Amino acid sequence: MPELPEVETIRRQMERDVVGKKIKTVDVSGTRSVRRQPKKQFISRLEGTKLTGVRRKGKFIMVTLDSGDLLLVHLRMSGQLLRTANKDEVAKHTHVTITFTQHGQLRYVDPRTFGELFVTNPDTIDEDAPDVVSLGIDPVEEPMSWTNFGRMLMAHKMKLKAFLTDQTILAGIGNIYSDEILFAAGLRYDRTTDSLSTMEIRRLYRAVVETLHDAIKFSGSTLADDQYVDLFGKPGEYQEHHQVYGRDKLACRRCRSVITKAKFAQRSTYFCPDCQM
DNA sequence: CGATCTACCTGATGGC
DNA sequence: TGCCATCAGGTAGATC
Numbered sequence: 572m573p574e575l576p577e578v579e580t581i582r583r584q585m586e587r588d589v590v591g592k593k594i595k596t597v598d599v600s601g602t603r604s605v606r607r608q609p610k611k612q613f614i615s616r617l618e619g620t621k622l623t624g625v626r627r628k629g630k631f632i633m634v635t636l637d638s639g640d641l642l643l644v645h646l647r648m649s650g651q652l653l654r655t656a657n658k659d660e661v662a663k664h665t666h667v668t669i670t671f672t673q674h675g676q677l678r679y680v681d682p683r684t685f686g687e688l689f690v691t692n693p694d695t696i697d698e699d700a701p702d703v704v705s706l707g708i709d710p711v712e713e714p715m716s717w718t719n720f721g722r723m724l725m726a727h728k729m730k731l732k733a734f735l736t737d738q739t740i741l742a743g744i745g746n747i748y749s750d751e752i753l754f755a756a757g758l759r760y761d762r763t764t765d766s767l768s769t770m771e772i773r774r775l776y777r778a779v780v781e782t783l784h785d786a787i788k789f790s791g792s793t794l795a796d797d798q799y800v801d802l803f804g805k806p807g808e809y810q811e812h813h814q815v816y817g818r819d820k821l822a823c824r825r826c827r828s829v830i831t832k833a834k835f836a837q838r839s840t841y842f843c844p845d846c847q848m
Numbered sequence: 849c850g851a852t853c854t855a856c857c858t859g860a861t862g863g864c
Numbered sequence: 865t866g867c868c869a870t871c872a873g874g875t876a877g878a879t880c
Contacts, residue, residue: 573873630874647873648857648858649873681857682858684857684858702875728850738874746872794872794873798859798873838874
């Protein structure tokens with residue numbers, strides 16, 4: 572489900588709403604959402620700690636705790652973090668409930684159970700979470716020059732969509748935003764990284780940054796199944812601004828050609844055959 | 849090394 | 865209605 576803009580929306584809300592709160596109790600039900608460490612350890616390392624900050628790298632949310640530990644959350648396809656009152660009805664597929672000493676709870680809900688939570692520490696994260704350590708550059712948190720971006724492109728010979736969605740190169744871009752970025756850049760998903768002119772490199776870098784910032788401004792994208800909602804259960808609005816994603820057989824908003832749907836790496840890919848070359 | 853595919857899950861949707 | 869196939873924001877791991 573969520574990509575960088577959706578995760579960033581939740582991060583910003585958590586920064587305002589849960590930082591400073593102290594965890595009273597943690598409840599874990601089911602076996603899949605906390606799977607990287609024993610449930611008991613997960614719970615004991617959280618209970619009694621205070622949340623001191625919320626950061627993000629790619630699609631990971633990292634909550635800093637006053638114990639020095641880090642609570643890591645990855646929502647994968649269908650995870651939601653929801654701020655609730657203690658007495659609010661418990662939604663189906665609620666797998667983790669964090670109750671604060673005051674002012675309610677933070678709940679983790681995830682129908683498909685692909686997402687996960689775990690507690691780690693800066694000293695042990697190399698062993699605990701190699702997937703976090705190996706993340707590439709977060710294009711929103713770590714801005715770079717377009718020349719540096721060009722060097723990254725040249726260092727990997729692959730198709731543009733594979734480049735954009737490889738979390739060890741750029742962290743945070745998934746299936747929706749790679750398609751939207753490539754439309755904004757006027758480039759096809761199957762162009763190779765080493766085929767771009769200087770102008771195209773600049774266009775692509777600009778599209779990465781602008782598309783992600785735009786999507787954050789509109790609180791991310793909620794698709795027809797309503798799976799993505801923010802910390803307070805509210806859907807995003809960026810789907811109304813999609814130029815290509817989910818718009819196959821519709822007219823391109825720019826040139827009126829028909830948007831095409833293709834398969835790339837077993838995923839749907841949408842593009843305008845006339846605006847993207 | 850890269851690319852390609854499969855598996856992990858539940859639920860919504862569409863065709864027959 | 866029901867049944868079955870297909871698809872969905874992601875990524876790790878096996879295989880070639």
